[in-house]
Amino acid sequence: MDLKGKTALITGSARGIGKAIAERLAAAGAKVVISDIMEDAAVATDEEFRGKGYEAIAVRADVSSGKDVSKLVEEAVSQFKTLDIVVNNAGITRDTLMIRMKEDDWDMVLDINLKGAFLVSQAAARIMMKQRSGKIVNISSVVGRMGNAGQTNYAASKAGLIGFTKSAAKELAARGITVNAIAPGFIKTEMTDKMPEAAREKLSDNIPLKRLGTPEDIASVTAFLVSDDASYITGQVIGVDGGLLM
Ligand code: NAP
Secondary structure, three states, X not given: OOOOOOEEEEEOOOOHHHHHHHHHHHHOOOEEEEEEOOHHHHHHHHHHHHHOOOOEEEEEOOOOOHHHHHHHHHHHHHHHOOOOEEEEOOOOOOOOOHHHOOHHHHHHHHHHHHHHHHHHHHHHHHHHHHHOOEEEEEEOOOHHHHXXXXXXXXXXHXXXXXXXXXXXXXXXXXXXXXXXXXXXXXXXXXXHHOOOHHHHHHHHHOOOXXXXXXHHXXXXXXXXXXXXXXXXXXXXXXXXXXXXOO
């Protein structure tokens, strides 16, 4: 896979799945924009990447803020001249049963997970449309396709991201831009580390491949979707979940 000369912006990439995606794309030759809400974390990842010889910059941005997103995309283009790949990965959970959910927990999850992807894609699409090329990958979730008790806000945001992906794919196809989604199953990151050990073990038992996924499992599929090998794929949702949803 060769991404030399391409610029990739990955949101929420200081750690977890986003970091693994950024590293995979950088290793394939892309110039990467590490973006996260916590500046220190983004800078630390950026320094780690530069230490490995990758071309990278760190930009702090809260994806739910239109102002931050405009600055993020401006900074990426001013540093690297083009913007070829966007991965909307930033996401949070605020889990509780629907009956107990606070309005703030609903709004925050929808703002970051869904509105954030819209804001970043819109700003990036303005550049990609002029270039007449681009690849956008949205990180959804198996939960957006099958639901999960305690995650009405999260599942709604991730299901929304699937509708957004398909609609944006239809709007942007004529300009040579593909938009796809990945629906990870349960992946071993700080997000799932918050679950009790017993719950994690029970979960693994229900996964046909009998293990949680790794951030690298998601990174490799992302790398494929942003490569020329996937140039005829758009508007798709690729499940990467060990067979959890068939
Ligand atoms: P993670 O370890 O919690 O990492 C998420 C990153 O996003 C963190 O660095 C976080 O920063 C950052 N972030 C949070 N709010 C942000 C905002 N407003 N603007 C910019 N960045 C922000 O999560 P992960 O497990 O790697 O998940 C990555 C994506 O995969 C998410 O969209 C998640 O929903 C999805 N996913 C994960 C799983 C799983 O099992 N882990 C399964 C399906 C889908 P802080 O460190 O400051 O919070």
